[in-house]
Amino acid sequence: MGGTKEPSAPTSGETSTDSKTKKSSSEKRKWEPFRQLRRRHHRHAFSNTTSAGSEFEECSTTTMECIEPNEEYTGSAESMESEPTSGNKASISSYSEPQNGLTQIVQWRGFFRILKKGPGTASQTLPPVKPKLTRKNSKKFRDDIVPNICSALDAELCGFKSSWRNFSLSELQEATNNFSQENLIGEGGYAEVFKGQLKSGMFVAIKRLNRGTPEEMTIDFLSELGIIVHVDHPNIAKLIGYGVEGGMHLVLQLSPHGSLASILYDAKEKLNWKTRFKIALGAAEGLCYLHEGCQRRIIHKDIKASNILLSEDFDAQICDFGLAKWLPDQWTHHTVSKVEGTFGYLPPEFFMHGVVDEKTDVYAFGVLLLELITGRQAIDSSQQSIVMWAKPLIRENKMNELVDPILDNAYDPEQLQRIAATASICVHPTAANRPQMNEVVDILKGNDRGLEVLKQRETETLQRTYSEEIFDAKEYNSTKYLNDINHQMEILLEPSDDV
Numbered sequence: 001m002g003g004t005k006e007p008s009a010p011t012s013g014e015t016s017t018d019s020k021t022k023k024s025s026s027e028k029r030k031w032e033p034f035r036q037l038r039r040r041h042h043r044h045a046f047s048n049t050t051s052a053g054s055e056f057e058e059c060s061t062t063t064m065e066c067i068e069p070n071e072e073y074t075g076s077a078e079s080m081e082s083e084p085t086s087g088n089k090a091s092i093s094s095y096s097e098p099q100n101g102l103t104q105i106v107q108w109r110g111f112f113r114i115l116k117k118g119p120g121t122a123s124q125t126l127p128p129v130k131p132k133l134t135r136k137n138s139k140k141f142r143d144d145i146v147p148n149i150c151s152a153l154d155a156e157l158c159g160f161k162s163s164w165r166n167f168s169l170s171e172l173q174e175a176t177n178n179f180s181q182e183n184l185i186g187e188g189g190y191a192e193v194f195k196g197q198l199k200s201g202m203f204v205a206i207k208r209l210n211r212g213t214p215e216e217m218t219i220d221f222l223s224e225l226g227i228i229v230h231v232d233h234p235n236i237a238k239l240i241g242y243g244v245e246g247g248m249h250l251v252l253q254l255s256p257h258g259s260l261a262s263i264l265y266d267a268k269e270k271l272n273w274k275t276r277f278k279i280a281l282g283a284a285e286g287l288c289y290l291h292e293g294c295q296r297r298i299i300h301k302d303i304k305a306s307n308i309l310l311s312e313d314f315d316a317q318i319c320d321f322g323l324a325k326w327l328p329d330q331w332t333h334h335t336v337s338k339v340e341g342t343f344g345y346l347p348p349e350f351f352m353h354g355v356v357d358e359k360t361d362v363y364a365f366g367v368l369l370l371e372l373i374t375g376r377q378a379i380d381s382s383q384q385s386i387v388m389w390a391k392p393l394i395r396e397n398k399m400n401e402l403v404d405p406i407l408d409n410a411y412d413p414e415q416l417q418r419i420a421a422t423a424s425i426c427v428h429p430t431a432a433n434r435p436q437m438n439e440v441v442d443i444l445k446g447n448d449r450g451l452e453v454l455k456q457r458e459t460e461t462l463q464r465t466y467s468e469e470i471f472d473a474k475e476y477n478s479t480k481y482l483n484d485i486n487h488q489m490e491i492l493l494e495p496s497d498d499v
C-alpha cells in the first residue's frame, strides 16, 4: 500500500481542473471524434447489421427519450402521475407523433408546474415528451417553436420555488468573469463548464449548454434538470440552481479536483491505490442509489471517467444526467433506436438491440473499474478496447501486467484481486450474468461469499431473460464486438445532412 503520492487538495476555489481538465490540445484532438459522436448520435439512427429483424429504424429525433410506452401526455400533472398502463414487460417504447408547438409548450408548462411542487411530489411524474423531428419539421421547430419554449421556460422557471436558485445572466457573468477562458474548467459533448464564485463566496461550476440545435439544447437541459431534481446522495453531483437567461445553465457545486478522467489521464501526480479504491466504492454506491435508492429506477447511460467528479476528499460524485432515463418498475428494460453514450462503455446488447437497463450501467461501471486499475482509457489511441485487453490478463491472473505501472507495485493485492474480479463480471458479455449494483457494493466492501456466488453464476446456465432471448452472447465474440464498434463509428462520423 501507499507509495504513490496523492494529489494535494486544491485550496479554496482552486480546482485541479484549472490546469488539468482543460484538456491539452493533443488530448482534445484524440477525443474529438468521441465527443462528436455524443452529439451526432442524436441525428443518426444506426442500422443493425448483426441481427435480423432489428428494431432499429432510420429517424431523426431529439435526444430526450420518453419511457412511457405509446402514452400521450396531456399536459396535466394528474395524467403524468399515472403509471404506464401497457403492463407488457417486454414492450418497446415508441415515439409519439410530432406535436404542434402549442402542445409542446403546454407540456413544458406542465413539467415545470410539477417541478414547482418540489422533489418529493415530482418523483414519478416526468413528462414523456419526445417530439419526433423529421427533416421537414425540424426547421419549423427551430424557427417557430423553440423561441416559444424558451420564453415559456423563462416564465415557468422564474416562479420556481425550491432550494434551487434561479440565477440571472448578470449573476452568472459576474461569477465567471464573463465566462472567460481562464474560468473554463471542462468541456463535454454538449456543454462548457466554467468555474465561478457567487457573491456569497461559494465556488460553483456553471455548465453552459452550447452545442446542438436549440431544440436539442432545450431537451437536454430539461432532461438533466428533470432527473437531477430527484436525486440526493453524497456520491451524486449537487445542483445549486439554474439560469435560463441568455442560454441554458446548470449551476453545480464545484468539485475541486475535477473529473476522474482529468486526474487519471492528464494529471502529473497520479492517484494512489487507496484513493482509487475509494473512488471505485463511492461511484458504486452512487450508481446503486440511482438504480435502487430513488423512487424510480434511474439508468444513467453515460457512466465514464469524465462523468465522475471528485470532491475535496476525493469522494466520487456522478454527474451529467443528460442521457439518463427513468425505468418503470414493471419494465425489464427499455429499447432505444439510436446510439447514445460513449464508445468503449457500451455493452454488446446495446449495440445489437438497443437494450437499456441497469446492466447497461453495470457494464460501463466495469469499464470504469478497469480504467481505475490500469490507468488506461476505455478505448485507447489505437482503438483498442480496454475490455478486450484486460479480460485475458484477469483470467490468467496476471495482475502485475494489469495494474497501472505508475503505481509501482504500491497497491493492496487483495483489493486489486477484488476489483479485477468485480470488473470482469461487470463487463460480462451476457447482461444477465452481470451483477446488480448492490452486489457490486457488497463485494467491494469485502463480501467474499458474494464474489464466489457471482463467479459461480457466471458458469451456470441461467434462466434467460428477454434480452437473453434476443441475444445469444455465445455467438457474440470480441471480433464481432469490435466490428460493431467500428461500424457504428463509420456511420456516426459520416457528415450529417439533416437539421
Ligand SMILES: Nc1ncnc2c1ncn2[C@@H]1O[C@H](COP(=O)(O)OP(=O)(O)OP(=O)(O)O)[C@@H](O)[C@H]1O
Pocket (backbone or CB within 6 Å): 017, 021, 035, 038, 185, 186, 187, 188, 189, 190, 191, 192, 193, 205, 207, 237, 252, 253, 254, 255, 256, 258, 259, 262, 302, 306, 307, 309, 319, 320, 322
Ligand atoms: N461540478 C463540477 N465541478 C468541477 N468540474 C466539473 C463539474 N461539472 C463538470 N465539470 C467538468 O466539466 C466536464 C464536462 O461536464 P459534463 O460531463 O457535465 O458535460 P457534458 O457536455 O454533459 O459532457 P458529455 O460529453 O459527457 O456529455 C466534466 O468532465 C468535468 O471535467
